[in-house]
Amino acid sequence: MTSSVKDRVFAAAEQISAERRPTVSTVRAAAGVSNADATRYLKEWSEEKLAAGGQVAATPPALLEQATRLAAACWAEASTQAADRHTAVEAAWAQERKDKDLEIAELVADLDKAAAERETATADFQARVTALESKAQALERQLAARGAELEDSRAAERAAVGAAAEAENKLASAEARSATLEKVHNALLQRVAPETKAPVPKKNKSFSPYFTEADAD
Template sequence: MSQNAKDRVFAAAEEIVAERRPTVSSVREAAGVSNSDATRFLRQWWAEREAVSSQVAATPPQVVEQATRLAGAIWTEAVRQSESRHSAVEAAWSQESSNKAAELAELVEDLDKAAGRFDAMSMTLNAEKTALEGKLMAREQELAEMQSSRDTLRVELEELRRELAGASAHASSQQTRIKALETDLAGVRDDLSQSQERAVRAETQAATLGATLESLQRQLDDRQARLDMAETAQAESQLAASAASARAATLQEANAALMARLTQPKTKNKGATAADSSPGDE
């Protein structure tokens, strides 16, 4: 993989150098390699290019003699051109410095772009973290509200149970009273029957027995009225007990549904939000 990257960097540098000086950024984009591979292999390419340029071919013997004759002239010319060469070297060094500065600027620009992408990614991750924390807090709040509703339902259920027990006790008491009144009424009827028999047998005591019969009739009417009132009270008590039982059954069903919701897994869902509705929606 590294050898392929090297070949691509060298080929890209050869193509770019025909138009301009190749840089890390231009070679990286043209070769499709990483920044580190572009930097490393471009340095090798420059080193090999400079090495080839500095190689000197072997000098033939014929040239040696001519070179000796021209040594003085060359020395003179060398002295004359030393200043111009110095200027050329200085210009080349300046150009090299400019090129290095350009490469450094490109690297800094790439670093800034990478830092920008990292900052954007960090902001996105922080936003997602904040959103998830908000959802977690909302779910915790909803769970607390559901638990509070559950406790309230338990209290109401206990109150209804106590009311039902009281209504049952009251109904039992009323039933006992009704039985006692029925017993009294039976006794009154027996007394009335005996009095009527005595009236038939003793016509001489008709006036006295008539008064007794009227008194007994009044007692009978009074006790009959009391019996009617007791029966009405019993019916009302039975209605109250039935209503309390129905309300207790309704609350038990609501409590069972709430318990089923509370036992559901907490990890269920981004796609099942309809199941996470508050108790008011039910």
């Protein structure tokens, strides 16, 4: 039974090898054996075929020459493609670097422009601040002068009020003195008038150092 299984496996392997390389699954299906038997006897069949074939024949020189030429052509083509690709990559890298350098130059120019504008704006702002400070100082001086003038005016007003009060006091004192002198004058008139003569009506006159007897009449 074992020989029968082996024979079937060998026969199936021979038949299949005419078209393609036999495998365990194809031999098992063709011989109608188990997977273990197909594996075992297919291995034996392969070993026998290898032993029967002996050493592999040497490769013909013409075939070696063609293979060498083909390899050289493939290498040349690969080298050309690699060189072309390297050139393309290098050109792309150079263009990218050029674009980056241009972009950096534009950024530097923009930064320089922004710095110049900032310096100009700072100078203008400083000039405006200086002008405002000058105006503020001028206003402070004007306010100080107006304050001094106002203080002088108030002092003059206080002096005028004091002078007016003093003049008013002097006037009141003069009026009081005038009234007193008038009383004295009237009293003197009454004393010097004749007893037989009717009393002289009092005249409402102020005392004068130039009083005469005619005035008494």
